[in-house]
Amino acid sequence: MTALGRWLAPSHPAQLLLGLTIWSLWFVALYGGLSVACELAPPAPRQGALTGINTWLAVLTLATLALLAWLAWRGLCAGRETVGSARFIALVGAGLHLFSAAGVAFVGLPLVVLTPCL
């Protein structure tokens, strides 16, 4: 197995950090993307939430959500098949991925209702 493969394995300690790192990167992309887009091409306020900015950020949010949900499922499956520290890492990692997915959904929810650059 390559070094990258080992790091991505569900029982590697990096799984304790991976889900929330993805959440953090998504959050930076969300806030940074919104700020830059509002600076470069702010949409008209009358458009409400139905703007290109909201759409792109929502697509990013859904993609991140799907990735995290899959990682959580993978960790859960691995946790059932391992023992000891590997099982501990896989299950806690799965929980953290799941929480990160919930975090993405919850924090991303305002994209559906709020005008972006007001």
Next chain:
Amino acid sequence: MAGDPAPMSESMRPTPEAERLHSELSTVWGNPRGWRGVFSVVNHSTLGLRFMATGLVFFLLGGVLAMLIRTQLALPDQDFMSPEIYAQVTTMHGTVMMFLFAIPMLEGLAIYLIPKMIGARDLVCPRLTAFGYWCYLFGGIILFASLLLEMAPDSGWFMYTPLSSSEFAPGPGSDFWLLGITFVEISALSAGVELTVSILRTRAPGMALHRMPLFAWYILAMSLMIVVGFPPLILGSVLLELERAAGMPFFTVAGGGDPILWQHLFWLFGHPEVYIIFLPAAGIVSTLVPVFAGRPIIGYGWVVSAIVITGFISFGLWVHHMFTVGIPQLAQAFFSAASMLVAVPTAIQVFVWLATLWLGRPRMSLPMLWITGFLVIFVCGGLTGVMLALVPFNWQVHDTHFVVAHMHYVLVGGMFFPLLAGAYYWLPLVTGRMPSERLGRLGFWLTFLGFNLTFLIMHWTGLLGMPRRIYTYDSAMGWDLYNLISSIGGFMMAAGIAAVLVDLVVHGRYGRRAPHNPWGADTLEWSLAMPPPNYNFASLPRVESRHPLWENPTLGDEIARGEHARPGAAHGRRELLGSEALTGRVREVIHLPGNSLLPLFAALCLAVVCVGLLMRIYPLSLVGLAGAGVLLLRWSWENGGHSRAAPLGHNDPEDPPLHSRTADGPGRWTMGVALLADGAFFLALLFGWFYLWTVSPQWQMPDQSPLSLPLLLASGAALTLGTLWLERRVAALRRGHEAGLTLVLSAIAALGGLHVALLVAALLAAGLEPTATAHDATLLVGLAYLLVHGGLAAILIALQACRAGLGLVGARLPFEPGVVALLWRYQLGVFWILSAAIALLPRLTGAGS
């Protein structure tokens, strides 16, 4: 060593073998006597206690400032303090409590406890512990001196620009803050780096991650948060000091800067800081609750998850301190939601503690009383935190006493109460005597009632509209009674703390002798003699349970009799076992450096740098900086196979080997974690560049980038070539090929020198005007960052060449070049990223035209 503790407590009977081991280990691990001992000691127990004692002194000073504030506000229209002095007192109260008390106190506790809890004899970088302590002490003294000189900072503890800029704060107060706090932050980073590596790499054999004490998980999270969270403020402080001292307009709109950038940099640090303070305190709670409930904690994995979640999410909340500065509502909604999200891991922990108490048989001993107080106060503080996460409510109470009350509920409830619970819990371990129940309970009730009288009422004062930091108020405002009650409560709380302090001071002499493991605890520190000897463990136990003392109550006897790994120190080295981060499997024997004056002298040189900058005597600062550089390099020289460390000999252990004979000792991890901090600083700098570029209202991007691409490319090529060559040579060394090592390392150092020279040429050719525009000032800081790192990389590899020539690096000592290679790799990454950001991207986007 006379005066040293016995190898076992009175309840345990020392055997002749235990006495022999104690004598042998004391000779190697003992603290020197007299003044030299005061200044050269590196032992974690001594330094941890010093951190806490110094933190206590600063706490008392900060507490006196709090009483002055409450005296001033007790009645309307008071002139007890002038507005100028009041502003200094409030600024210093917040600064002292946050930077000089809370963080160092918890670091001190961690420094003292972590090796004992994870089965190690010391932290992995003992001289760094000492260096951190001296930096803290000198930084604190410099900062506090400003108050005595009546030139203390007066812009609030978060030093918002432009209030803290030279236009509105022309005196040296802001400089004292910026330089003193940066000095103290060096200390925090030192502790953060070494605690991280110690927890990951020096746990007892068999102590896999899932068997680690919860307190170690909390401290691991705290340490990593310090490593990532403090650098943005260090960058902010550097930029603001450059603006104040040299006129570089990073935060001045007219020069293309933006004062809001300071708020971002400060709160990027400031909000995680709250959790940096809370997490170790929660670690105390998670340690004590199972002990006093008499059962293992419910949901160990849930708590670990909650710790990791808190560590991450707390970095995504900083903008909730800035809801009123004019950020788009959608962005505010993101931060509002993230701020509510952080309540989830906190709630998980609260429910875990309650469930553990519910299913156990709780004993309401003195430490548990403080834990109960914590639960009540912290839950209230958490709820007002969720209220403040809501944007409309936040706007309504922004900058009022409601926020002050919330902050004190979270920080005093979340940190101070658990800290005192921990103090009462671990006091018998430190002194061998029990505290007074009667005095302790009196202290608790006075503190608890006084605190709530002060700060519960303050919520109403805030809701009635009283702004924070006003030095007095008119009686017509209707705030009189609330302020009077708060002041009475404040003095009641002070009386409670005085009672606790009396107990802490006198119990060492008059308290009854503590029985061994007086609380019936499960963690390793209670297997030690009380007080513990300098070396902690006479032999290093194998731990395959989360509750080693509940599983084996006689473990302490076995350890003292030398029945576990590496008993004694006949070899004369200070040794730890290095273990795998995940499994706890033993990998190597780590040899540690002994007592030294180098950390003190290096910190003194940095103090000279600070004083020189404060007095604007820049040559003095340069001398101090050069002195610190020389001393730190000398410190690094006494390493590995050096005669003062572990020279190659015939008594080297083979299985496991000494770490300096391997390719992956703790030094490599220390470098890695230090570079993580460096990376956080770099990312904050990159954020500053892009922020000013996109947001600053009067940003001035020149038509043509002043940076020469050919010079930058040539400099980068030299660096790339050097890094690749070094990586190749390190790999060869690991395979045992050492022929021509000195020559190759010298050539790589020359490439490093060429990289730096070309970078200097690019800087000179750019003709920057850093005092005219924020653009040029940011370029200068970016290039200076690359120059410092490039220069350091070249010097360190040149020293490696010298060491290879002297036989201190080679096939049998392959460790050090791999450590330096990490720095080269880092420099390679940041060089190309920064070059792309500041030289290439403006050209590609045609930003200036």
